[in-house]
Amino acid sequence: AKRVGILTAGGDSPGLNAAIRGFGKTAIAHYGMELFGFRDGVTGLVENRYVELDGKALSGILTIGGTILGTSRDKVHRYAVDGGEPQDMVPVVAENYRALGLDALIMLGGGGTAKNAMRLVDAGLNVVHLPKTIDNDIAETDTTFGFATATEIATDAVDRVHSTAHSHHRIILTEIMGHRAGWLTLAAGIAGGADIILIPEVPYTIESVAATIRRRTAHGSSFSVVAVAEGARDVEDTADYEAAQLLVKSAKTPEARRAAKQHLANVEDAQREHTFKLARELEAATGLETRVTILGYVQRGGTPCAADRLLATRLGAAAADLVSRGEYGVMVAARGDDAVPVPLSDVAGKVKLVPPDHAWIQAARQVGTGLGD
Numbered sequence: 001a002k003r004v005g006i007l008t009a010g011g012d013s014p015g016l017n018a019a020i021r022g023f024g025k026t027a028i029a030h031y032g033m034e035l036f037g038f039r040d041g042v043t044g045l046v047e048n049r050y051v052e053l054d055g056k057a058l059s060g061i062l063t064i065g066g067t068i069l070g071t072s073r074d075k076v077h078r079y080a081v082d083g084g085e086p087q088d089m090v091p092v093v094a095e096n097y098r099a100l101g102l103d104a105l106i107m108l109g110g111g112g113t114a115k116n117a118m119r120l121v122d123a124g125l126n127v128v129h130l131p132k133t134i135d136n137d138i139a140e141t142d143t144t145f146g147f148a149t150a151t152e153i154a155t156d157a158v159d160r161v162h163s164t165a166h167s168h169h170r171i172i173l174t175e176i177m178g179h180r181a182g183w184l185t186l187a188a189g190i191a192g193g194a195d196i197i198l199i200p201e202v203p204y205t206i207e208s209v210a211a212t213i214r215r216r217t218a219h220g221s222s223f224s225v226v227a228v229a230e231g232a233r234d235v236e237d238t239a240d241y242e243a244a245q246l247l248v249k250s251a252k253t254p255e256a257r258r259a260a261k262q263h264l265a266n267v268e269d270a271q272r273e274h275t276f277k278l279a280r281e282l283e284a285a286t287g288l289e290t291r292v293t294i295l296g297y298v299q300r301g302g303t304p305c306a307a308d309r310l311l312a313t314r315l316g317a318a319a320a321d322l323v324s325r326g327e328y329g330v331m332v333a334a335r336g337d338d339a340v341p342v343p344l345s346d347v348a349g350k351v352k353l354v355p356p357d358h359a360w361i362q363a364a365r366q367v368g369t370g371l372g373d
């Protein structure tokens with residue numbers, strides 16, 4: 001029987017347990033494999049903390065939020081032991097993998113996890129990656145599990161803030177997660193009927209946002225709901241951020257790289273409260289009372305919606321098929337109704353942003369939603 005390890009890494013996301021179950025039930029009951037769950041993402045791999053998972057452990061978890069295995073954002077090649085200098089733990093992980101006699105390792109995670117997975121593939125481990133994130137920003141796959149649930153939650157929030165915005169004649173900025181990508185904000189903004197949607201891929205100007213709001217006031221709507229991506233920035237801040245990023249990419253020496261990274265961190269720090277800054281600017285520009293609602297972790301919590309349970313189950317089951325065939329070094333991508341293995345090298349280090357001519361952006365513009373540009 002094949003012996004397989006499984007872990008969940010990066011931010012928790014609805015559908016992780018459904019995917020563990022989808023993989024595990026197929027692997028154990030259908031293929032007769034043995035399954036070991038590593039605790040807390042990469043941390044458990046490094047520290048060799050795992051439990052054997054049997055059919056009983058996989059029962060009743062389909063609908064549960066979070067991950068029964070725990071998670072972390074640790075990096076396998078820069079892993080700080082007891083707060084010390086970060087070390088490369090790939091050899092330690094490879095040793096733990098071999099000592100347990102594993103044939104394969106299933107890693108459920110987002111972009112950061114794909115990079116970790118790639119390092120383990122390069123070290124000779126048989127890895128299969130499953131795309132999880134509420135951000136929907138993973139390359140090569142139509143979508144990721146967690147995104148549909150987060151879209152439901154954020155849409156509900158955009159719906160609900162309409163009551164206060166309308167009743168108090170206010171502008172309400174609803175800040176939605178998504179890291180540097182605008183998928184979640186765009187989806188929830190459209191579905192929730194936001195008047196303005198601001199995403200990182202379309203830098204905004206305060207003049208344009210204020211003009212949309214003034215137009216609404218002129219037409220008798222004395223309130224506005226704005227869906228703001230946590231990564232959305234105005235034109236100037238976007239330019240500062242992109243310049244800082246370019247410095248990191250073009251740094252030639254380790255010292256230059258360190259300095260560039262510090263500069264990037266400073267730029268990010270200076271932009272951290274951008275939604276509140278936008279609120280102050282809009283209040284000054286329009287004379288309308290303006291409030292901010294940050295949705296935060298509510299978007300990642302609770303039971304996955306049906307679409308995510310379905311996606312996680314079929315991707316998980318497909319991963320077990322791959323292990324049974326000995327097909328490794330891949331991510332299982334969702335392409336229409338199919339689950340397709342794609343080389344991890346096509347995924348790791350890439351971020352899927354919303355193309356500026358994407359159909360959702362076009363639809364938003366067509367129904368009169370302001371994009372702030």
Ligand code: F6P
Pocket residue numbers: 011073110133134135177178179180230300
């Ligand atoms: O990747 C998921 C996500 O929720 C992003 O949308 C957000 O930027 C980030 O994680 C928050 O990270 P943390 O869980 O470390 O606060």
